[in-house]
Amino acid sequence: METAVAPVQWVGALDRGHLKMLDQRLLPAEEHWHEMSTYAEVADGIRDMVIRGAPAIGIAAAYGVALAARVLAVEAERDEIEEKLEDVYDHLSKTRPTAVNLFWAIERMKRTVAESSELDAPALVARLFEEAEAIFTEDRDNNLRMGRLGADLLPEGAKVLTHCNTGGLATGGYGTALGIIRAAHAAGKLEHVWVDETRPYLQGARLTAWECMKDEIPCTLITDSMAAHFMKEGEVDAVIVGTDRVVANGDIANKIGTYGLAVLCKHHGIPFYVAAPVSTIDFEAQSGDEIPIEQRSAREVTHIKEQAIAPEGVQVAHPAFDVTPNTLVTAIITEEGVVEAPYRPNLAKLRES
Numbered sequence: 001m002e003t004a005v006a007p008v009q010w011v012g013a014l015d016r017g018h019l020k021m022l023d024q025r026l027l028p029a030e031e032h033w034h035e036m037s038t039y040a041e042v043a044d045g046i047r048d049m050v051i052r053g054a055p056a057i058g059i060a061a062a063y064g065v066a067l068a069a070r071v072l073a074v075e076a077e078r079d080e081i082e083e084k085l086e087d088v089y090d091h092l093s094k095t096r097p098t099a100v101n102l103f104w105a106i107e108r109m110k111r112t113v114a115e116s117s118e119l120d121a122p123a124l125v126a127r128l129f130e131e132a133e134a135i136f137t138e139d140r141d142n143n144l145r146m147g148r149l150g151a152d153l154l155p156e157g158a159k160v161l162t163h164c165n166t167g168g169l170a171t172g173g174y175g176t177a178l179g180i181i182r183a184a185h186a187a188g189k190l191e192h193v194w195v196d197e198t199r200p201y202l203q204g205a206r207l208t209a210w211e212c213m214k215d216e217i218p219c220t221l222i223t224d225s226m227a228a229h230f231m232k233e234g235e236v237d238a239v240i241v242g243t244d245r246v247v248a249n250g251d252i253a254n255k256i257g258t259y260g261l262a263v264l265c266k267h268h269g270i271p272f273y274v275a276a277p278v279s280t281i282d283f284e285a286q287s288g289d290e291i292p293i294e295q296r297s298a299r300e301v302t303h304i305k306e307q308a309i310a311p312e313g314v315q316v317a318h319p320a321f322d323v324t325p326n327t328l329v330t331a332i333i334t335e336e337g338v339v340e341a342p343y344r345p346n347l348a349k350l351r352e353s
């Protein structure tokens with residue numbers, strides 16, 4: 001039975017309910033859900049990585065817009081709501097810069113408002129909650145399709161290595177790369193998953209290992225520095241990662257450490273697959289050079305929880321993502337199909353989907 005946990009859940013009636021958000025900073029030790037009723041709370045949750053993962057960030061932002069409209073509708077008429085939502089879009093879009101799903105979801109909510117000019121304020125609020133729910137359920141359905149397509153690429157008895165967390169916690173509740181791993185496991189094709197701990201934020205150790213153990217997927221936690229060794233020992237048949245942004249030429253941004261895995265795969269002749277819903281494709285950006293790379297705090301590198309693991313005042317670099325050139329990508333697995341090089345024309349076909 002699939003036990004993938006969705007990172008957000010709407011609870012209660014639309015007019016009185018709230019958004020539950022699982023605090024992923026506390027996993028695996030504690031499952032704590034925040035109750036959110038304002039877009040500012042949702043924005044803080046995204047910025048502080050209470051919720052993280054490209055699709056999950058987009059879903060949360062969509063609910064943030066709907067919550068904002070609900071508050072505005074108490075006193076404002078429809079047209080004033082549309083005007084005031086501009087500040088909400090701006091506030092949410094400034095939370096994190098790399099995952100394109102955030103901007104994709106905000107734009108989709110903005111388009112929904114523009115296309116609902118005939119609705120009065122209460123009806124507009126209801127329509128926005130409907131759209132946020134659609135973004136959520138479409139993502140999970142896309143994950144399931146992506147999972148099946150990706151699992152078909154793997155050999156029987158596959159030993160797969162993955163990086164960061166791309167499971168239910170990062171999406172609408174099934175996963176992109178971890179969704180493929182889930183599907184392969186369900187099909188009896190998966191022997192083993194090597195789970196990169198993914199320093200410094202430890203999404204692999206804290207989140208992916210937690211999801212795999214809940215689903216009884218055989219996994220081994222390794223430090224990021226061990227990946228090369230296991231590839232050299234012939235213990236890795238494929239690497240599957242998620243992504244925060246695919247651009248028009250097939251370059252991809254993903255959690256820091258991904259580029260190194262792609263180079264290792266090239267050296268060892270191991271397929272390097274990227275799992276990406278179409279919502280993660282930025283068709284406007286032409287190459288990876290255009291992808292904004294989030295720089296996060298020094299403390300996330302120098303401390304684990306409250307324990308310092310480096311001398312106070314040491315200089316720290318913390319790019320949270322890196323860019324892998326399309327030349328190192330074996331295939332991009334989307335819900336619309338498996339995309340191979342040449343990426344620019346083949347990705348462009350997805351634009352109409």
Ligand SMILES: CSC[C@H]1O[C@H](OP(=O)(O)O)[C@H](O)[C@@H]1O
Pocket residue numbers: 052053054055163164165166167170171175176177203241242243244254255256320
């Ligand atoms: C389903 S793709 C998730 C993607 O997002 C992660 O970044 P973060 O944990 O900082 O939001 C990582 O890059 C994953 O591949």
